[in-house]
Structure formats: C-alpha cells, structure tokens
Amino acid sequence: xxxxIETKNLTKIYRxxxxxxxxxxxxxxxxxxxxxxxxxxxxxxxxxxxxMTLIGLVMPTSGSARxxxxxxxxxxxxxRKRVGVLPExxxxxxxxTAKQNLLYIAALNGINKAEREERVEKVxxxxxxxxxxxxxxxxxxxxxxxxxxxxxxxxKDPELLMFDEPTAGLDPEAARTFKNLxxxxxxxxxxxxxxxxLLFEVGPLCDDIAIINRGRIVxxxxxxDLAEKFIAEEGYKIRVQGKGDIGRFANAILxxxxxxxxxxxREYILIxxxxxxxxxxxxxxxxxxxxxxxxxxxxxxxxxxxxxxYKWG
Amino acid sequence: MASVSVIASKEFSDIIRxxxxxxxxxxxxxxxxxxxxxxxxxxxxGIAAPTAMPRGFLLSVASNLTSMMAYFAPILGIVLGVDxxxxxxxxxxxxxxxxxxxxxxxxxxxxxxxxVAAISLAVCIAFLVNVGGSIIAxxxxxxxxxxxxxxxxxxxxxxxxxxxxxxxxxxxTVSKKTTVSVIASxxxxxxxxxxxxxxxxxxxxxxxxxxxxxxxNMTITPELREEIRRRxxxxxxxxxFTPNYHFNRAANNILRAYIGAGFMPEGGATSGRxxxxxxxxxxxxxSLAMVWxxxxxxxxxxxxxxxxxxxxxxRQETR
Numbered sequence: 308x309x310x311x312i313e314t315k316n317l318t319k320i321y322r323x324x325x326x327x328x329x330x331x332x333x334x335x336x337x338x339x340x341x342x343x344x345x346x347x348x349x350x351x352x353x354x355x356x357x358x359m360t361l362i363g364l365v366m367p368t369s370g371s372a373r374x375x376x377x378x379x380x381x382x383x384x385x386x387r388k389r390v391g392v393l394p395e396x397x398x399x400x401x402x403x404t405a406k407q408n409l410l411y412i413a414a415l416n417g418i419n420k421a422e423r424e425e426r427v428e429k430v431x432x433x434x435x436x437x438x439x440x441x442x443x444x445x446x447x448x449x450x451x452x453x454x455x456x457x458x459x460x461x462x463k464d465p466e467l468l469m470f471d472e473p474t475a476g477l478d479p480e481a482a483r484t485f486k487n488l489x490x491x492x493x494x495x496x497x498x499x500x501x502x503x504x505l506l507f508e509v510g511p512l513c514d515d516i517a518i519i520n521r522g523r524i525v526x527x528x529x530x531x532d533l534a535e536k537f538i539a540e541e542g543y544k545i546r547v548q549g550k551g552d553i554g555r556f557a558n559a560i561l562x563x564x565x566x567x568x569x570x571x572x573r574e575y576i577l578i579x580x581x582x583x584x585x586x587x588x589x590x591x592x593x594x595x596x597x598x599x600x601x602x603x604x605x606x607x608x609x610x611x612x613x614x615x616x617y618k619w620g
Numbered sequence: 621m622a623s624v625s626v627i628a629s630k631e632f633s634d635i636i637r638x639x640x641x642x643x644x645x646x647x648x649x650x651x652x653x654x655x656x657x658x659x660x661x662x663x664x665x666g667i668a669a670p671t672a673m674p675r676g677f678l679l680s681v682a683s684n685l686t687s688m689m690a691y692f693a694p695i696l697g698i699v700l701g702v703d704x705x706x707x708x709x710x711x712x713x714x715x716x717x718x719x720x721x722x723x724x725x726x727x728x729x730x731x732x733x734x735x736v737a738a739i740s741l742a743v744c745i746a747f748l749v750n751v752g753g754s755i756i757a758x759x760x761x762x763x764x765x766x767x768x769x770x771x772x773x774x775x776x777x778x779x780x781x782x783x784x785x786x787x788x789x790x791x792x793t794v795s796k797k798t799t800v801s802v803i804a805s806x807x808x809x810x811x812x813x814x815x816x817x818x819x820x821x822x823x824x825x826x827x828x829x830x831x832x833x834x835x836x837n838m839t840i841t842p843e844l845r846e847e848i849r850r851r852x853x854x855x856x857x858x859x860x861f862t863p864n865y866h867f868n869r870a871a872n873n874i875l876r877a878y879i880g881a882g883f884m885p886e887g888g889a890t891s892g893r894x895x896x897x898x899x900x901x902x903x904x905x906x907s908l909a910m911v912w913x914x915x916x917x918x919x920x921x922x923x924x925x926x927x928x929x930x931x932x933x934x935r936q937e938t939r
Contacts, residue, residue: 356939364718364938388721394938397719398712402634414626415720459716 311467311498312338312361317370319356319522330356332522333370338500338515343493345513346502347613353522354502355395358471362387364394375467388416391460395471395502398452401445405436405455408444412459430458435484449476457485468492469500474508486512510609518616526616530609537607537615542567544605545578545585551597559591560584574600623722627730628737635700635738644699645742648692649749655684656753663758678766681754682875685747685773690868692746693781694813698805700735701788703798705933710798715938724934731789732926739781747774765877768904772874779918780867784809786925793929793936812862820858824851863921866914873911877901 319331330353338344346354359365361374363383372379374386399408406427413423431437434454444452453476460468474482489499489512501509510516516533518526526533538544549556557576561569568579578584585602592599635641659681705728708714717727751770755761762770788805795801828851859865879902902910 359938362719364715366937384721384723387719392719394715394719396712397716399716400634400713401711402638411626411630412716412720415623415717415722417623417721456716 309340310337311340312336312344312372312374312500314361314372315370317357317360317372318368319353319360319365320368329522331360331367331370334519334522334524336517336524336527338498340498341493341496342498342514343489343512344498344500345510345516345609346500346519347504347506347510347516347609348519349504352504352519354504354519355471356522357519358392358469358500358502359394362390362392362469388463389465389467391463391465391468393453393456393460393468393470393473395475397456399444399447399455402443404441404443405431405447405458406440408455409459409462413462416463418463426462426464430461433461433488434458435481450478450481453477454481454485457488465497467498467500469502471502472504473501474503474505482508506609506613510613513609516609516612518613526612530612533612534607537612541607541615543578543580543583544607545580545583545588546601546603546605547576547578547588547592547599548574548601549576549592549597549599550574551592552595553597556592556595556597559595560588563587563591623726624730624733627717627722627727628733631731631734632737633734635735636741640699641738641742644696645745648688648696648746651692652688652746652749653753655688655750656757659684659754660757678762678769678875678877681751681758682872685750685754686868686871686875688750689743689746689773689777689780689871690864691813693743693777693867694784694809694864696739696742697781697784697786698788698809700739701785702792702802702805704731704735704789705793705929706795706798706801707792709796718938724936725930728930728933732930735785735789736778736782739785740778743778743781744774747777765904769874769877769907772904772908773871776867776870776874776915776918779915779922780863783863783918783922783925786922786929790925790929790932793932812864816862817855817859820855823858824854827854863918866917870911870914870918873907874904876907 314334314336317331317334317336318329321328321330332353334353334357336357346357348354356365360367361372361379363379363386366380375389377383377385377389379386399405400411403411409427409430410423413427418426428437428440431440434457436451436454436458439447439451444455447455453473457470457473460470474485477485486509489501489509492499493514501513503509513530515529516526517524528536547560553571553574553576557569557571560566560576560578563580563584565582565584566578566580570577578588583604585604588602589599591597705714708717714727718724747770751762787808788801791804791808792798792801795804828847856865878899
C-alpha cells in the first residue's frame with residue numbers, strides 16, 4: 308500500500324546534561340492517504356519529537372522515514388513544501404498583523420506575489436479571522452493565535468496536514484469549528500495527522516490512531532479494527548432499553564451461556580458478554596413479554612482504548 | 621536564494637521600525653549633534669591642538685567622531701544581536717519559520733544580511749549627522765582626501781559594529797535564554813571597553829612605576845623616553861585583545877592626514893622654550909599601510925563570530 312507516512316525503526320536519543328533520553332524508540336508507523344490519523348499520548352510521550360522528526364527539524368538517531376515519498380533526512384525541505392504543519396509552541400511575530408504574518412509565511416513558501424494576497428484572505432476566512440486580519444498578533448488571545456496557526460498550515464493547500472495539539476487553547480466553539488474543518492479537509496481528500504493528549508477533543512474524529520508512550524508505539528491501527536480487538540479482549544457490552552418486567556428479563560439474560568454479567572440501571576439493562584448476544588436477547592424479550600425500545604452494542608471509545616493500552620507502556 | 625532575501629528584508633524592516641533601534645539611533649544622533657557643537661566651540665574659540673597640525677576639516681572632527689563611534693557601533697551591534705536567535709527561539713517564531721520550506725542556513729544568512737544592512741544604515745546616519753553637522757557648523761568643505769578618509773572610517777565603523785553584532789548573535793545562539801545572552805554580551809562589552817584598559821593601566825603601574833615626583837620638571841631624557849615607550853608597549857599589548865583598541869587605532873590613523881609629535885623642550889613645559897615638533901603629511905595609502913592589521917583583526921572577529929554562529933545554528937535542532 309502507498310502510505311503517505313511510513314517510518315521504520317525510527318529512534319531519537321537526546322543527550323542532555325549527562326542524561327540519555329530515548330524520545331523515540333523504534334517507531335514503526337504507517338499513515339494511509341485521505342485519513343484522519345490521531346497520534347495520541349500523554350505529555351512527554353514523544354508526539355512532538357515524532358512530528359518534528361517527520362518534517363526534518365529533528366534528526367533521527369537511527370531508523371528511517373518517508374513522508375509523501377520523500378526521505379526525511381535527504382528531502383526535508385521538499386516535505387515542508389508539501390506539508391502544512393502547526394507545531395506545538397510555535398508563535399507569530401507580535402508586532403505584525405495577522406495578514407502580515409501570513410504574507411511572510413506565504414513568501415517563505417515561495418507562493419508568488421500575485422497569489423499571496425488571495426490565499427491569505429481565503430485561509431483567514433476559513434479560520435474566521437477575516438475581521439481581525441489587520442490587528443497586530445500581539446493583541447490576539449491564545450485561541451486566535453491557534454486559529455492563525457491553522458491558517459498558516461492551510462496556506463500552501465497541502466496534501467498532508469500535521470497539527471500538534473491543535474485544540475489547546477481553543478474555546479469550545481472554536482474547537483467545534485476546528486473539528487468540522489478537519490472533517491471537511493478529509494472529505495476533500497487531504498490527510499490529517501492530529502497529535503494530542505486531549506483524547507476527548509479530537510479522538511472521536513480519527514479514522515486511525517497510534518498511541519505513543521515513552522517514545523514507543525503501544526497501539527496502532529484503524530479505530531474500527533482496534534474497537535473489535537478491544538471487544539474481543541474485553542468482551543461485548545450491550546445496552547438494552549425495554550418496557551415490561553425488567554427484573555425477570557434481566558435474570559433470564561444472565562442465564563444465557565455467553566453472558567458474564569448483567570446490571571440493571573432503571574430502565575436500562577447493561578450486559579457484558581463474550582460474544583454478541585443481541586439475537587438471543589431479542590428472543591428472550593419476546594418470551595418475557597418485554598417490548599424492546601433500544602438494543603445496541605456499545606462501541607469502545609478512544610478513551611477506552613487509550614486507558615486499556617496506555618497502561619501497558 | 622529567494623527565501624534569504626525574504627528573511628533579510630523582513631529582518632531589515634523589523635529592525636528599522638523597532639522602538640529600540642529608533643531610540644538608540646535618536647540618542648546617538650543627539651550625542652552626535654552635541655559633538656558637532658563641541659567641535660564648533662573648539663574651532664571658534666581657537667582651542668589649539670596639542671601639536672601644531674595644519675588645521676583642516678579632519679583635524680576638527682576626528683576626535684569627536686571616533687570617540688562617539690567607538691561607543692555607538694558596539695552598542696548598536698549588541699542591541700541588534702543579543703536576542704536575534706534566543707529571542708525567536710523563546711517566542712516560538714523560530715519554530716514557525718523553520719516549519720516552512722526554509723533551510724536553517726537560509727534563515728541565519730537572511731538574519732545576517734538584514735541586520736548588517738540595518739547596522740550599515742544606522743552607522744551611516746550617525747556618521748552623516750556628525751560629518752554633515754560639522755560641515756555646516758565649521759563652514760569647511762572636506763577635501764577629496766578627507767572624503768576618502770571619511771569613507772574608509774565609515775567602512776571600518778560598520779565592520780566594527782558587525783564584529784560586536786557577531787559576538788552578540790553568537791552568544792544568543794548558544795544561550796537558552798535571552799536574559800543570559802543580554803548579561804553575557806554586556807559583560808563582554810564592559811570587559812573590552814572598561815575593564816581591560818584598567819587592567820592595562822594596572823599592569824603598567826606595577827611593572828614600570830612612575831618615577832617623576834609631583835612638582836618636578838619633566839625633562840625628556842633618553843631614559844624617560846624609553847620608559848614611556850615601554851609603558852605604551854605594555855598598554856597596547858594588553859589592549860590588543862579588545863576590538864575597541866583596533867578600532868580606535870585604525871580610526872585615529874585613517875582620520876589623520878598628518879602625523880607628528882610635539883616634545884617637551886629641555887627644561888620642561890615651564891622653561892619658556894618652544895615645543896619641539898616633527899610633523900609631516902601622510903597619504904591615505906600610508907595610513908592604510910599602518911592600520912591594515914587592525915582593520916583585519918576587526919574584520920576577522922566579525923567573520924569568525926558569524927561563521928561560528930552559522931555552524932552552531934545549522935547543527936541545532938528545533939524541539
């Protein structure tokens with residue numbers, strides 16, 4: 308398969324003040340085109356180092372990686388020409404206006420003069436900063452700066468976007484707008500890599516995820532596949548809502564062969580089973596005169612996956 | 621190459637619009653005007669030079685111009701270099717720029733070019749205020765030789781400011797914090813400007829103590845002449861480690877169209893005998909021949925510090 312990002316045993320060791328820190332430890336990762344990829348992990352896990360390495364700003368100690376087919380060591384500038392990046396901790400020139408900052412970045416990207424103005428106006432509109440374009444960035448809130456950061460990443464209309472902690476500092480409304488933007492970009496065929504420790508914010512957007520801890524990838528794959536793996540390991544969780552004699556119905560479910568546990572919570576019955584027993588539950592409901600209102604398999608969330616696999620790191 | 625010019629023009633534009641640059645330039649422009657006034661007063665009140673040099677434009681302005689530039693150029697270089705890298709690193713703007721298709725060397729070269737252009741502009745303005753003001757105040761038009769010497773002085777002043785900029789940006793590149801860079805740069809400037817000359821004087825006094833008693837007539841004897849020569853040699857040897865010494869020597873000699881010395885007559889200054897003098901004109905080529913090693917030292921400081929900054933910066937990583 309033609310991956311947009313592919314790493315092989317990527318390792319980065321920092322030596323600082325006599326200490327050796329393995330920021331990346333044999334990272335093997337693939338990112339498919341046209342997907343939203345979540346790089347998840349706690350602070351200090353190695354997410355930023357991995358992102359900086361992928362765009363050639365940090366040299367790996369060993370291993371290799373290709374981004375858009377370009378080698379990260381030999382062709383880092385070619386990568387940065389084609390990848391829109393919002394690095395964590397990056398900032399703008401306070402004494403310049405939002406528009407001036409973007410025009411400067413457009414110039415650094417070699418966008419010709421005639422086109423710059425138009426592109427800058429376009430991305431400012433996308434992130435909702437068109438009314439603040441002539442204000443100096445020094446007076447911007449953190450959220451506004453973050454939006455401006457997203458705007459600069461979009462300037463070159465890149466095929467691949469990498470956002471490091473993109474929702475940090477955004478208010479709920481701006482975070483929602485950002486999420487919608489990411490989905491829209493994915494629908495336009497772009498690949499988006501989101502690095503974050505805020506699982507609940509961007510986790511649900513992701514098609515694929517990798518969980519990184521202490522420089523090692525502890526889990527990597529499609530969210531659907533991982534959810535199935537999680538269910539296979541942890542069991543199925545089924546939620547039933549019905550009308551009738553719920554107590555007797557719950558006892559009958561508990562007697563089913565593959566059911567491990569049943570919990571009644573008002574009108575809901577929560578079932579833990581080693582296989583999908585929805586068909587059997589439906590049959591039992593008919594037998595016990597219970598009218599089923601809802602019968603659904605609970606899909607594990609990104610948080611569930613993170614909490615289960617992160618502890619292994 | 622396009623990116624170098626983009627970064628250089630932004631750097632230049634940022635510097636010349638910055639408050640600190642405008643304030644610094646304004647202060648020194650005012651000081652230059654004060655220096656012009658002092659030159660005017662000296663000329664109109666007929667305050668004589670220590671030796672009876674032929675009076676001309678250069679003799680009138682050289683002293684003030686050199687001493688003003690000796691302070692202005694280093695302060696300018698330090699102010700512009702002290703946070704050039706550490707400031708951008710701390711703020712996060714370095715990360716934003718380097719996340720674009722920009723090589724690290726392109727960034728640092730752009731910074732060098734933009735700042736050197738701004739330094740040149742500032743030195744030219746300070747120079748023009750002084751020289752232009754002096755022309756108006758004294759009513760003397762510089763000769764062609766004067767103009768050539770002034771032009772050389774201007775070039776040396778720019779190189780001198782760039783040398784200090786090189787020292788400051790090198791410190792800024794290795795410093796994690798701008799505050800550290802500021803303190804270290806100011807300390808280096810203070811050592812070169814004040815501390816080493818004091819050390820030189822102390823060394824001279826400890827090696828060759830003054831043997832002339834107060835009230836004693838200063839008679840130029842061969843022993844005294846030898847002692848003075850030794851003292852000068854020791855002072856110069858210690859000061860040779862500072863770019864300031866090389867700038868002062870180069871600037872003073874370039875701006876001096878005549879060389880000579882006035883010696884105390886036998887019996888001392890109160891003897892009533894005339895000053896013994898030996899004065900002759902020197903060509904600009906002769907002046908250059910005298911000071912080219914000093915110019916070379918300043919230029920080498922500028923080149924080495926900028927090369928060291930370049931090497932360090934391109935090897936650093938953006939975390």
